[in-house]
Amino acid sequence: MRYFTAFVFCALLFIACTEANPPFSVNEDGGLHTTILGDSSGQLPYGKLYLDYPADSFLTEFEVGDIVTVAIVGYDTLDIPVAVSVNDVPIAGFVLTAITGSDKLQLEAHYGNLAEILKITDVKTPIEVIVSLKEKGGYLTGLEIMRNFQYLSTNIESYPELSIEEFANFREVRTTGIGKGKLYRSSSPIYISLGRYLYADSLAKEAGIATFINLADTKNNAESNKGFESSYYSSQNAIFLSLPVEFFSMPFKEGLVNGFRYMSEHDSPYLVHCTYGMDRTGFTIAVLEALMGATAEEIQADYAKTFSNYYNVVDGMQVPLNGQQVDFFKSVVLRNLRTVYHAEGINIPDTGYADNSNAEWAAATELYLQKLGMTLEEISSLKNKLK
Numbered sequence: 001m002r003y004f005t006a007f008v009f010c011a012l013l014f015i016a017c018t019e020a021n022p023p024f025s026v027n028e029d030g031g032l033h034t035t036i037l038g039d040s041s042g043q044l045p046y047g048k049l050y051l052d053y054p055a056d057s058f059l060t061e062f063e064v065g066d067i068v069t070v071a072i073v074g075y076d077t078l079d080i081p082v083a084v085s086v087n088d089v090p091i092a093g094f095v096l097t098a099i100t101g102s103d104k105l106q107l108e109a110h111y112g113n114l115a116e117i118l119k120i121t122d123v124k125t126p127i128e129v130i131v132s133l134k135e136k137g138g139y140l141t142g143l144e145i146m147r148n149f150q151y152l153s154t155n156i157e158s159y160p161e162l163s164i165e166e167f168a169n170f171r172e173v174r175t176t177g178i179g180k181g182k183l184y185r186s187s188s189p190i191y192i193s194l195g196r197y198l199y200a201d202s203l204a205k206e207a208g209i210a211t212f213i214n215l216a217d218t219k220n221n222a223e224s225n226k227g228f229e230s231s232y233y234s235s236q237n238a239i240f241l242s243l244p245v246e247f248f249s250m251p252f253k254e255g256l257v258n259g260f261r262y263m264s265e266h267d268s269p270y271l272v273h274c275t276y277g278m279d280r281t282g283f284t285i286a287v288l289e290a291l292m293g294a295t296a297e298e299i300q301a302d303y304a305k306t307f308s309n310y311y312n313v314v315d316g317m318q319v320p321l322n323g324q325q326v327d328f329f330k331s332v333v334l335r336n337l338r339t340v341y342h343a344e345g346i347n348i349p350d351t352g353y354a355d356n357s358n359a360e361w362a363a364a365t366e367l368y369l370q371k372l373g374m375t376l377e378e379i380s381s382l383k384n385k386l387k
Helices: 140-148 197-207 219-223 250-265 279-291 296-310 323-343 358-371 376-386
Strands: 003-005 032-037 049-051 067-072 076-083 094-097 105-109 128-135 183-186 211-214 237-240 270-273
Touching (some): 219 237, 237 250, 250 279, 279 296, 279 358, 296 323, 296 358, 323 358
Parallel strands (some): 183 270
């Protein structure tokens, strides 16, 4: 099978077995050879993959923070981190969890059903798995970042170095291929609890936003926000998609297509948002940027900006992210795109995460949208709206 590397993210999955598993073993080179466990019906419970190997034994050969290569024989080969929780990796990330005292290891996705990703619904025979060391301690920095970050404040006073636009996570998307005044992104202009809605709504009015793409809410939920009826938002075109934070799932993919079709049928300027304007918005905007010919560096910089706009409030005051932290979040977005595209059978040559040309990203993204059900005519219409 083709190697699909991504130390935090990978399209992976597995299966369960109804037959007795052969005993596990450790290879001479330190690699672990085992099988996948399932329930008595041969189903893969909750879309996770359980390896028939005790965590304590595993942790005598490997450590939390290592990056390991997991070869699921007959399916895929993946490079992923060892951790103790799926929350140790960003959303859409994949992880091998080793919890002290557990009689098994676990492979899972952060907001993703692994069985669905690999389109596996049940298993009738044992599935062989080989785990070997890829990079000793290669994810220790990622663990530190994910575990130690302080998050956000609702008070603008906590962000003295940020502009109003940055506090609202509001900005125009001006990557290669996207025309001036066509596409914007922000935190929610209607969700009160985040403390940014009035700023985002006012900035949307100033920018003349004509069409809102609401990734987070149903129409009823959106309209139930206090003050919605008097907002600028309420006077413009809007689609309410209520997408789950599961980029591999059918509801997310169908909603993404519905949002893009709505854009192609309505006038710009467009504003794409979810709640924070971070995960769902970050992925959606990255898809549009890649489609229109943005470079990898542009996509990464735009994505990471959101984290600089929210993180790292300590004792009521934001401490700016350092370069290592920013680079970590830059790495997330391209890995997300690669992993999600890979799940649809689209593979971008793995010459390094930021090394592929914008033409390669654009072609892969157009194919991805076709896989999701958009026609070439619809894709062309969307691109024309964004030029």
